[in-house]
Amino acid sequence: MRLTLHTDYALRVLIYLGLQQEGRLATIREISQAYDISRTHLMKVALELQKRGYIEAVRGRAGGLALAAPGAAVNLGQLVRELEPDLALAECMGGENRCVISPDCRLKEALHKAREAFIAVLGQYTVADLTAPGKRAAALRGHLQIINL
Structure with a gap:
């Protein structure tokens, strides 16, 4: 990331x-x-x-x-969320997803949770x-x- x-x-x-x-x-x-x-x-x-x-x-x-x-x-998590609305950790999280296993893969869910945890930790700081x-x-x-x- x-x-x-x-x-x-x-x-x-x-x-x-x-x-x-x-x-x-x-x-x-x-x-x-x-x-x-x-x-x-x-x-x-x-x-x-x-x-x-x-x-x-x-x-x-x-x-x-x-x-x-x-x-x-001034909350850092809020700022990052505003400035990085498309913070994609992998191709499957972005708009141009061409990954063939995407429909059945659980990686996207895990990465989404990781991104949210990242933002949550930043949200603890000002x-x-x-x-x-x-x-x-x-x-x-x-x-x-x-x-x-």
């Missing part, structure tokens, strides 16, 4: 924003530099997150991005869980060179 880069980057953006001091806006440029990923791709991710209500974007010279709700309200104050959050800030003034 593998999440798309789009979802991976969405999670990274939310983590980055969750590490910011309350009220501080982060720019696409600084997030892309922190993770060393494409600004263009991050822009698409940010637009999707904004459209879905996960982040707020402020335009202009002093603009940037911030979480739209407290990190504790952005706040990933960015909670402590050694790990401090280390993340250091890796990403986040300075909260």
Whole structure:
């Protein structure tokens, strides 16, 4: 099982924003530099997150991005379910199933349960869980060179 880069980057953006001091806006440029990923791709991710209500974007010279709700309200399972509605673990779970044993195979049922368990485990976590104050959050800030003034 593998999440798309789009979802991976969405999670990274939310983590980055969750590490910011309350009220501080982060720019696409600084997030892309922190993770060393494409600004263009991050822009698409940010637009999707904004459209879905996960982040707020402020335009202009002093603009940037911030979480739209407290990190504790941003559930990772819900986000992944929204961004990966067709999370197919095998061909039989996708739209173009050409597997000849599919009508009588129980693998699809097992994989469906595994996918649901994966989403359920993610559903036990929020952005706040990933960015909670402590050694790990401090280390993340250091890796990403986040300075909260």
